[in-house]
Amino acid sequence: MTIRWKYLIILIVLLPLLGLGFAWSGLMGVRASTGHWAATDWFLHWVMKNSVRTAALSVDVPSLDDPALVPAAAGHFESGCAICHGSPAQGRSDAVLAMLPPPPDLKEKVPSWSDAQLFEIVKHGVRFTGMPAWPTQMRDDEVWAMVAFLRKLPQMDANAYFQASGLHGIGHAGEVSPLPITCESCHADKKLNNGSIIPRLAGQSEAYLLNSLKAYAAKQRPSGIMEVAVGTLPEEGLPELAKYYAGQKLPLRPAQPSVDPTLVAKGQELAEKGRPADKVPACLSCHEKPGGNPAYPRISGQNTAYIARQLHLFQTGVRGGSQFNHLMTEAAKNLKEEDITALATFFAGRESVGP
Template sequence: MAAFPHRTTLRGAAIAAVALGLAAAAAGGAIVGFGLYDVASTDQHFQPTHSLLEYTMRASVRRQAAGIRPPALDHVRAQRGATVYAAHCTACHGGPGVAPQPFALGMQPVPGALIDAARNWQSAELYWITRHGIKMSGMPAWQYRLDESALWDVVAFLQRLPLMSPADYEEALAGADAARRAASDAVNMPAPTADASLPDAHRGKLALTQYGCHACHLIPGITGSRVHIGPPLAGLASRTLIAGKLRNTPDNLARWIRTPQLFDPRTAMPAMGVTERDARDMAAYLGRLD
C-alpha cells in the first residue's frame, strides 16, 4: 500500500510536465502567430538568445573544422590575401582605421570586427567560416566566389591583422596591389580551359542555393520562401523546351543558366556569373526533377 502514494506523485509530476510543455508550446505559438516577436533589425536579440546562438556557432565551427589541415600561411599568401580582404571583407567588417559600409552597421547581429579574429579562431576555423558562411548571420559562403588559394590567402592575412596599425594596413593593401599589377604585366596567363569533370548533381544542388536561384524559383529539394517570380522548376526534366526557346538538353540548360538573355533578350532572368562547371552541375540536378 505504501507504494501507491509514490506512484501518484510520479503520475502527478508527469501530468504537470506535460501541461507545462503544452503551455509553453501554446505561448510560443501565440508569440509567432500573433506577430508578437519583433523581427526588426532595430530590435536587438535578448542577451541569452545572442549568447546561445554564438555558443552554438562556435561549437559547430570547431567540430566542422577539426579535420582541416592548413597549408603554409606565409608572407606571399598574406600579401595576396590583403587584396581579397579589401575587395570582399571591409564592406562589412572594416579594417584598422577603416569603418564598415553604412549598410553593415544596420545589420542584426552586426558583423564583428576581424582585427582580433586570429586570436579567437584557429586558421582552419577561419577558413571554414570563410568558405561555408554562417546561417542567419549575414555571413555569406565564399566557396563559389573564391578559389581555394584565395580562401587561404585571406586566412593568412587575417593571421597578421591583429598586429597591424592603420598605416600598416594601408601599406599592406598598397603592396598587394603593386604585386598584383607586376604579376599581371610579367605573365601572359593562358585562357582558362573547360573543366572536363563529369557533372555532379549533388554539387549542383548546392550551387543553385549559392547563386540564389531559389530567390525566384521554387526548386524541389531546396527550402525557402514560396516565391513566384520565375517559373517553378519541378518537372523540368520532362519538359520539351527550356523557356519555350531551347530544346531541353543538359548542354542547352547549362547555356541558358549562364547566359539567358542571349537566347531570350526579353527574359527578366539575369546572368549571375555562373561558371561553366557550376552550370553543368546545376543542369545535372535540375535534370533529375521529373
C-alpha cells in the same frame, strides 16, 4: 499514474502549437532596432563558437608561413570584407554598424580563434548574421591564404596594410587617400616574384586572357578572389582588359643563381619530349608553338609558385577554365610531384617564344 501520462502527452502536443500560435499572432518581435537581449546575444554567440569549434576539429592546417599568401588575400580583404569589418583604409559605415549582430573589428577578434576555426568561419560563413561563405567552396587554398592574412592583420599598421593590399595613394605626410582596389593592386608586375601565387599577365595571349576573365565571371574557373574582382565589371569591359595586358611587354627577370641546373634540364626534357611511358605529353606540343592555338596560354616567364599551384589544381580537377580546359586536365594527370617542381622551375626561367 495513467492520468499523469495523459497530461504529459497533451502538454507535449500543445506546447509547439502554442509556440506556433504566438508566432502567428505577430507578437514576437523581429525588430532589429531594439537589438537582442544580452542573454540572446550571449546565447547566439555561444552557439556559433561551439559550432565552429566542433567543425574545426576535423580540419588539417597546412603551413601558413609562405609570405606570398598575404598579398592576394589582403587585396581581397579590402574589396570583399572591409566593407563590413573595416580595415586600416576604411571605417565601418553606420548602416553596417546597425546590422544585428554588427560585424566585429577583426583586429580584436582574430587572436581568440585558432587557424582551423578561422578557416571554418571564412569558408562557410555564419548563418543568420550576414557573414557570407567564401564565394566558391572548391578553393580551400584561397581560404587558407585569407587565414594567413588574418593572422598578420592585428600587427599590421596602415602602411603595411597598404603595401600588402596594393592600395595606392600613401600621401607624403603620412596622409592616407586610398583608391579602390584595381587589377594592378594585385597584378602589378613589380609586386610579383617567382614565389607569387598571383599570375603575371603582361604579354599573355589575348585570347587566353579573355577566356579566363569570362570563365571567372561565369564561375567556370573557381576562384573567390577573381570572382569578386571581375564581379562588378560589365562583360563589355573584359575584351579591353585582355587587350591591355596582352599588349604589355613582359619584363625579363634576372637569372636566378639559386636555381638547380639539373632541375631545369629535367623540366626542359619533359616540356620538349614528355614521358610517353607515363602518358605525360610534351608541353611544348601545345604551348608556345609557332602557329599554335592562341587560346593556349604562354607559360614561359610565369612565376614558379603560380605554375606549380595551377598544375596541382588541374590534377585535382578543380582548375576549370575555357572550353579547352579538359586538354590540360588530361595533360597534368600523370605528373609526379618532382615533375611539377622541375616544370615550374624550367618554365619560370625561360624566355617566351610566342604564339
